[in-house]
Amino acid sequence: MEYAIELKNISKSFGPVAANKNINLSLAKGEILALLGENGSGKTTLMNMLSGIYMPDSGSIFIDGKRVQINSPEDSGKLGIGMVHQHFKLVERFTALENIRIGMRGEGRFLHGNEVRNKIENTASRFGFEIDLDKKVANMAVSEKQTLEILKVLCYGAKIIILDEPTAVLTVQEIDRLFNVLRRMKNEGHSIIIITHKLNEVMEISDRVTVLRHGDYIGTVNTKETNDKELTELMVGRKITLNIDRPVIEKTHPLLEIRDLTVKNDEGAIAVDHINFYIRGGEILGVAGIAGSGQKELCEAIAGLRKIEEGHMIHEGESIVGMSPKKILEHGISMSFIPEDRLGMGLAPSLSITDNMILKSYNDTKGIFVDRKSAREEAQKVIRKLEINTPSADTPVRRLSGGNVQKVLLGREIKSGPNVLITAYPVRGLDINSSYTIYDILNGEKKKGVGILFVGEDLDVMLSLCDKIMVICHGKLQGVVNSDHTTKEEIGLMMTGTLNIVNKEGKTDGIAKDSAFTDEEVKA
Amino acid sequence: MFEVFTLFLFNIIVYNIPLLYGTTGEIMIEKSGSLNLGVEGTMAIGAVAGYLAGAKTDSLLVACLVSFIASGLVGLLFSFLTVTLQANQNVTGLTITTFGVAFYYFIGNALSNSSAGWPKLSGTRLDAHSQAIHIPVLSDIPFIGKAVFSHGILVYLGVLIAILMWLYFKKTVPGLKLRAIGENPAAADSLGVNVALYKYTHIIIGSGIMGLGGLYMGLNMGGTFEGSNCWINGYGWISIALVIFANWSPAKALLGTLIFGFFNTLRVQNAALAYTFPDTMGWLTNIPSHFFSALPFIITLIVLITTSMSSKNKSGEPQAIGRNYYREDR
Secondary structure (H helix, E strand, O other): OOEEEEEEEEEEEEOOEEEEEEEEEEEEOOOEEEEEOOOOOOHHHHHHHHOOOOOOOEEEEEEOOEEEOOOOHHHHHHOOEEEEOOOOOOOOOOEHHHHHHHOOOOOOOEOOOOHHHHHHHHHHHHOOOOOOOOOEHHHOOHHHHHHHHHHHHHHOOOOEEEEEOOOOOOOHHHHHHHHHHHHHHHHOOOEEEEEEOOHHHHHHHOOEEEEEEOOEEEEEEEHHHOOHHHHHHHHHOOOOOOOOOOOOOOOOOEEEEEEEEEEEOOOOOEEEEEEEEEEEOOOEEEEEOOOOOOHHHHHHHHOOOOOEEEEEEEEOOEEOOOOOHHHHHHOOEEEEEOOOOOOOOOOOOOOEHHHHHHHHHHHHOOOOOOOHHHHHHHHHHHHHHOOOOOOOOOOEHHHOOHHHHHHHHHHHHHHOOOOEEEEEOOOOOOOHHHHHHHHHHHHHHHHOOOEEEEEOOOHHHHHHHOOEEEEEEOOEEEEEEEHHHOOHHHHHHHHOOOOOOOEEOOEEOOOOOOOOOOHHHHHO | OHHHHHHHHHHHHHHHHHHHHHHHHHHHHHHOOOOOOOHHHHHHHHHHHHHHHHHHHOOHHHHHHHHHHHHHHHHHHHHHHHHHOOOOHHHHHHHHHHHHHHHHHHHHHHHHHOOOOOOOOOOOHHHHHHOOOOOOOHHHOOOHHHHHOOOOHHHHHHHHHHHHHHHHHHHEHHHHHHHHHHHOHHHHHHOOOOHHHHHHHHHHHHHHHHHHHHHHHHHHOOOOOOOOOOOOOOHHHHHHHHHHHOOOOHHHHHHHHHHHHHHHHHHHHHHHHHHHOHHHHHHHHHOOHHHHHHHHHHHHHHHHHHHHHOHHHHOOOOOOOOOOOOOOOO
């Protein structure tokens, strides 16, 4: 069989983090290959080595059977590879035509004349695109931008087309249209790789599926010979038994209740879609979902950092919708979010532990001067309690190891004595021991009667630590399950949108029996 | 009576053409997404290097070439620091200004105190070539001929550069690619545009253009070195503000230079106006001369405030300006 692309033993690290470990992948001519994996599994990194953004640390790339070296996006383009990035690479102020023109080769140095325009229009009609070439990108809807991106690589004569999560921003109808275009491209002899984590799409469009997990190559299967269940298992892995404590505490009334919450993301697309849930004191509610399913937007909405489109949020009987982040914090809701780069949110890397503690409590002191003495004592208390490994309380946070940084962040959040603690990815990138310390801290808070929302990545951890787990997929609630009465497979199917158990046996998940909502509020 | 208007218009052009050079040069650099605050220093180096080379060879052409190259080298330094080494653009620009102006004083003072002395301009061929040239027919048009078509070659060159640059951005593929880099370098890069090469080239050319503006100032001031006042005299800073006023368009820079030049020219012309029209303009003499000296800078401030109030006025601002581009940034 002739392959358009063959990758052999590709590895790539960013500092100490291995993003790809000995990956093998092959793309036959005229086929659609789905590259499946959770976020952070290394799909985009792998594809960026084909598009010339990154260079592999080791391994080899073969295009049409010939070994090649791709040093830049220009090399990649010359080899006939075109990539549609997840975050569009378009110049907002330019028109569609100008955007395509930037990368056109061999069309002279001047912009006048209609030759280029005619060429683009021909390509567009051949693949059935409808596009206004004189429209500025800034005025385009997301689907139009994507059409432009695809048209762009086709105009450059790409034979191998890579699409990075092309359906993430599209509606159902738009996805249908996209798939029709992909099929037409395939019939014209193009080879296509589509990165996705939606199983139904994989089953619908692809010929074969390659699965990655945590930077490892897991395997390749023929789409016709597999099913949702097998793919889910390949994607999330088998259950591992962990030894995490889960103390059982008497639960209180619902502390935080969320009804019909709808939130948009930065791009203006719906990120959280009419979600209902509640947290009681003394329980840890896990939030499971493939990364980018609305977790960040959900956390930010609760903390008052993001405007909500619709819905209610009631904390201790009082609505917190429209409150400032400071007010919400004073109300007893504390949020800590560990982003992928771990230092990006919540802490100022160059400031000391003490100063980072002050950042959140400066309002408590009177006058304009910082009360550093008591802050330092507070910091030392946190350092002792959480066993933070640091030379002193005045050490800049960026000099600490990842685990200790995360302890500082969590320590600051629990110091203010919240009764609802929102924590997202608190063990992201930590080794086993540091992770266990974090779990102990969370369990300690739980024993005090705090309600905890735990947004996590690792299903095994969540099954051990959380009392209940709510599963979301593309911002929609798929159901709330009890950790003792569920399986990893069930959660996996819910995460990928295959299974929805919100309305089962006559009751609706996410709505408490002893809700603080009155009937009028629910109707309104 | 007409003469005073003719002279006023003439002076607007003569005194403010360096702003056009500074502004167009900076526009070219900013269109590549780099913010170079070193205009003042770049102009100072172009001025002193070009002037000395011109005086040595007694040739305007050599003066222009050396001025362009010397300032281009400053641009190369800026590019190396900010594009290759990813240094902070603001700090690098300010350093270049400090360095450039100090270079001007250092060379000037050293030469003035040497036995040969600072080379004089008056009476040389260089001086003659930088004077106004007579264009048949055009220069003879009443009023306009004297005001607009009786200037030195460098005035016309400045206007020509502005027009060519406007066409370059608007009509050519390299101009389109350059603007794409200023807007979204990652997008341009993904399409195979060599971002670093484009940045280097345009920063160097833009800096060279600034150098010509510096040379013009030196020649226009009679080539006398002053130990207390740099030839450039803040024009580099005003150029940076004019870029914003011109909304990053070389064509509008031409217009901006004239409007701005009007206020600048009041500084030198206010007495003449008051003398010619004692009834209507006589009050000008009551205003202290320091006010007129400060006027260009006050206008700069007002321009910055008014243009910043509406985002529409900044539609030409490159979106990626001031940020260094690194491909593997995540």
